[in-house]
Amino acid sequence: MxxxxxxxxxxxxxxxxxxxxxxxxxxxxxxxxxxxxxxxxxxxxxxxxxxxxxxxxxxxxxxxxxxxxxxxxxxxxxxxxxxxxxxxxxxxxxxxxxxxxxxxxxxxxxxxxxxxxxxxxxxxxxxxxPNCSTIQMVAALKPLQDKYGINRIIVSTYQAVSGAGAKAIEEMLRQTRASLDGEAVNPAILPVGSLPVKHQIAFNAIPQIDKFQENGYTLEEMKMVNETKKILDDQTIEVTATCVRIPVVYGHSESVFVELKNNYDLEDVKQLLSDAPGVVLVDDPANQLYPLATEAAGKPEVFVGRLRRDLGHENGLNLWIVSDNLLKGxxxxxxxxxxxxxxx
Amino acid sequence: MxxxxxxxxxxxxxxxxxxxxxxxxxxxxxxxxxxxxxxxxxxxxxxxxxxxxxxxxxxxxxxxxxxxxxxxxxxxxxxxxxxxxxxxxxxxxxxxxxxxxxxxxxxxxxxxxxxxxxxxxxxxxxxxxPNCSTIQMVAALKPLQDKYGINRIIVSTYQAVSGAGAKAIEEMLRQTRASLDGEAVNPAILPVGSLPVKHQIAFNAIPQIDKFQENGYTLEEMKMVNETKKILDDQTIEVTATCVRIPVVYGHSESVFVELKNNYDLEDVKQLLSDAPGVVLVDDPANQLYPLATEAAGKPEVFVGRLRRDLGHENGLNLWIVSDNLLKGxxxxxxxxxxxxxxx
Structure with a gap:
């Protein structure tokens, strides 16, 4: 060396x-x-x-x-x-x-x-x-795109407060303690520091990350939409996102529906994800094993689980993707x- | 009288x-x-x-x-x-x-x-x-079904721990305080009291509510699928659900994608929901107003917001539905x- x-x-x-x-x-x-x-x-x-x-x-x-x-x-x-x-x-x-x-x-x-x-x-x-919420999703979907093609992605996120910075973490911990003690939570930072309206994050779910755009989507949602198409290098993929902040410190979770172009074999999809670089398959429902934010925190990989066939569309697949937003994200x-x- | x-x-x-x-x-x-x-x-x-x-x-x-x-x-x-x-x-x-x-x-x-x-x-x-997570969703979707028809629903939930009973609330509050104090959280009840594996709910998101079925979905997810079809009285509606427990005490939130049968007018949809019995439209992005679990708690209505056209499918609509799971639920x-x- x-x-x-x-x-x-x-x-x-x-x-x-x-x-x-x-x-x-x-x-x-x-x-x-x-x-x-x-x-x-x-x-x-x-x-x-x-x-x-x-x-x-x-x-x-x-x-x-x-x-x-x-x-x-x-x-x-x-x-x-x-x-x-x-x-x-x-x-x-x-x-x-x-x-x-x-x-x-x-x-x-x-x-x-x-x-x-x-x-x-x-x-x-x-x-x-790319944006944190995009990175973990495309890392997990790329092997499926390569093998089966992707028509459409519908994602709902469960995002950690650390994505909004150290002050947001402090705010959530302060609010949480106040709430447990029966005191006022006094929101001051979230959902968006530079905007006037503040909402409680302790014991809540806030469906706003970053500013609203003219089309009714937030900037965070549009980042997921536009960045995903650019990284996967296919402007024809339909992407819709709903981005939500929840009371988690580290680790974004994502509920993802993906419609593949071709019919797939679920066991093959599991194998593809097992073999994918930077991806860890955690998918054992019988033993109640699936990715969790608290377990992904501090780790560099993207964790994927809850893989299951869509009940409607034959090429539809549902999955749960979790990663540390400050690390891989x-x-x-x-x-x-x-x-x-x-x-x- | x-x-x-x-x-x-x-x-x-x-x-x-x-x-x-x-x-x-x-x-x-x-x-x-x-x-x-x-x-x-x-x-x-x-x-x-x-x-x-x-x-x-x-x-x-x-x-x-x-x-x-x-x-x-x-x-x-x-x-x-x-x-x-x-x-x-x-x-x-x-x-x-x-x-x-x-x-x-x-x-x-x-x-x-x-x-x-x-x-x-x-x-x-x-x-x-019906199940709590189903009730609030169908109450909000019924006016859209009546006017435009529904082909498909894809829902991801953000469910409160009160849905798992008083002991689950106690567990979450105890774990949260322990976590804030840097002590061990010792999961004992969630995600499913009668199953052996326990996961931390404090500052986490658990993608398991009730037991797993053979098809890889949880019973909670299959309740949403089957009950929705029965209540909306249409077995042809494609429903997929991902049910997730988050650290909220009262109030389930839901990110819902719905594909209507016919092209719709977004302002008309807002009007339909404004007029719908038991439904309150809270949808003012410019003023950062949307439904929140903490604000729905203790109220009997179903709150709906974040209404926006899907970016892919022309008949697709995204919305955010929140209600107190112990009341309307x-x-x-x-x-x-x-x-x-x-x-x-």
Whole structure:
């Protein structure tokens, strides 16, 4: 390994929930780092973070921060990416962006390594990491698309509050304790920090993640619709999503109906998913085994179970897909892409 | 009102969560009661319950308990109904059963008053109250069926723990506090009390409600499939369900995709639901208004929102349906049927 190429790596949004997971993974995976630069907003600059025994001071992210940086991992919000990534690209940095800023840009590959790692080579400086709820779904559906084709997807999500950031987690835990103690819950952040109306998340299910669009769908739902078509590289797939926040800390669950193009064999589908990279089949109803958010939390894989034939459509299949939204849904997918670039 | 006919009423399972709600409703609605008999298992017999200022002692339910009883409301489990309702029928009692015992019996009407109250007249002594998750869905879909026809329903549920009884609520609250305090949660009841494997419900989503059937669906899911077809009186409707328990105390939420037979006008659908009996339209995305379990709890209506055109199928419609599972999902639906009988 002494001849291994080393990279100057920047993490933008180093103090956030996803940034923290990215640093954990770069450490655990022994990513070939020459120099690590930690970047954040002016507000968090000055924070000290220990990485592999060395204290690194977080700096304010500026256009010139990227000079000499080979790979930058962005997870500081779409506005930060839009403001800084073009400058980074000019410095020759390859940007792996975990925000919504460039996902639907036709010049930007949208990559889930298990699905379309080949798209990385088409990048023009930026590679987009898909939305958390999309990643786990397409990772599980890709083997079925390859073998049987997909006509249609109808998904309802059960999403963890960590997807809305550390403050949302704090809010849910605070509200939960207040509710248990018979006190007022005082919603302040969820469902959407920047919008005026707040709803209780403790012991509730909120059918709004991100802002509503003109068509009545939320942005989160439209991300699932549009990103799924782009990643699976088929605009003819009909996708409908209902995205719901529930009182779970880590791990998104998804109830997915998929109508395949061709008749399928259920045992073959189970085998395909058993063999699929990054996917773990947990499907043993007799022993009450199926994927659970609490068990997926902290793990990098996508867990799939409750596989069963639709009772109506002969090519219909129902399944339950669970993954840690901060890992495969964000940090781990980004680090997988970075590793692919480092190995190229 | 002095000439109003009065009835001898029995409540079987009077000490349970649904029994308690039935008694509340009989009181609040001033049900025309001559004599009230409270029945339970031998274990709970002797409990004293105050009804309209009078203390009533709960008696052990036996076949002869129904002598002279006009109307009996059962919610003490399917085995109790099977053991006792036939005797009650012999005594001339009209039984309104809140269990699964007779729902699919072709001789037993399965009734949601807003949908098929006319079926009550066909009873042969027993009228079945449908499953909680079915009731709220068919109440919301009936006006759409009448106007546009229904081809297909795909539903994913977000079900409250109160549906599994008072002990499940206690378990969830205990686990939640333990989890907040960093202690072991020790699952003991959910997902299914009588099965060996237990899962954490605090901060989790469990895709199992009731036992698995041979086809890979749970009994709860098959209840939704079969009861929906029976109540909507159309065996050709394709129904698929995924039933999930989430950490909510009261109020089931449902993400429903419905494919209508005919092209529809979205504004007309909203108007139909606005006008539908027992249904409240809460659908104002601009003001972040949609049905929420915490707001439906304690109310008798079915709340519907997030109405939007499917992005794939032109006759497809997505909606979010929420109701208190112990009220419209159980006690209130049963008391509505009892009121219909009393008024006949």
């Amino acid at each position: 002494s001849n291994q190429k080393l990279f100057n790596v920047a993490v933008v949004g180093a103090t956030g929930a996803v940034g923290e997971q990215i640093l954990n993974l770069l450490d655990k995976r022994n990513f070939p780092i020459k120099e690590l630069k930690l970047l954040s907003s002016a507000r968090s600059a000055g924070t000290k973070i220990t990485f592999k025994g060395q204290e690194v001071t977080v700096e304010e992210a500026k256009p010139e921060s990227f000079k000499g940086i080979d790979i930058a991992l962005f997870s500081a919000g779409g506005d930060v990416t839009k403001a800084l990534a073009p400058h980074a690209v000019e410095y020759g940095t390859v940007c792996i962006d975990n925000t919504n800023a460039y996902r639907m840009d036709p010049n930007t590959p949208l990559v889930v390594p298990e699905v379309n790692i080949d798209k990385v080579s088409e990048h023009k400086g930026i590679i987009a990491n 964000a940090a781990w997918n980004a680090v997988q892409i970075a590793e692919h670039i480092a190995q190229a | 002095s000439n109003q006919k009065l009835f001898n009423v029995a409540v079987v399972g009077a000490t349970g969560a649904v029994g308690e709600q039935i008694l509340n409703l009989l009181d609040k609605r001033n049900f025309p009661i001559k004599e009230l008999k409270l029945l339970s298992s031998a274990r709970s017999a002797g409990t004293k319950i105050t009804f309209k200022g009078q203390e009533v002692t709960v008696e052990e339910a036996k076949p002869e308990s129904f002598k002279g009883i006009d109307i009996a409301l059962f919610s003490a489990g399917g085995d109790v109904t099977k053991a006792l309702a036939p005797h009650a029928v012999e005594y001339g009692t009209v039984c309104i059963d809140n269990t699964n015992a007779y729902r699919m019996d072709p001789n037993t009407p399965l009734v949601v008053p807003e949908v098929n109250i006319d079926k009550v007249s066909e009873h042969k002594g027993i009228i079945a109250n 159980a006690a209130w639906n049963a008391v509505q049927i009892a009121e219909h009988i009393a008024q006949a």
